[in-house]
Amino acid sequence: AQSVAQPEDQVNVAEGNPLTVKCTYSVSGNPYLFWYVQYPNRGLQFLLKYITGDNLVKGSYGFEAEFNKSQTSFHLKKPSALVSDSALYFCAVRDQIDRGSTLGRLYFGRGTQLTVWP
């Protein structure tokens, strides 16, 4: 079964400093990995995905994520944090109904609350 772990409930960082939000995964087969962000009283916004290819994936708002197969990790990073980055971040992994199908469900972690202070 697929699963995702976000080991930190909360990450605090000063504005301008680099940030990392951690995610590890467990899947059978090739991992399809995603990061989403959720602002208060809002739905989830897609940030980036890893399907195949380069281990460093670039996404929206200056975020990037590093896929590490040996460590089964997909950490979210940003070189310089902004106060407006403060939000709840979710890592997710997708399964497939069957090989070659593009249907599939997302399995989410519990989320990490990122707070960037001025």
Added chain:
Amino acid sequence: DAGVTQSPTHLIKTRGQQVTLRCSPKSGHDTVSWYQQALGQGPQFIFQYYEEEERQRGNFPDRFSGHQFPNYSSELNVNALLLGDSALYLCASRSTGKSYEQYFGPGTRLTVT
């Protein structure tokens, strides 16, 4: 181009009642999934609809049912509401065969008293 829309925004129901939530997918999308997000938790998959059929279902009781219409919009129905059904219900859509990411609506906040 409208994104995923959901209605209503908020809903308060009494235990034992029934509720229907609605979702219109992003333009060009044909697959709709529903997720339940309890307070302090990540979203949990309820089910997914494609070509008006339920294609996959998560670990939710039969009280949770759904429907997809020919225009790809979808409904989530919950019968015999329990206090534990209080949550944010998220609808997500995608275009099958074209992309892997799902786009989420703003959600419907259901409170069961």
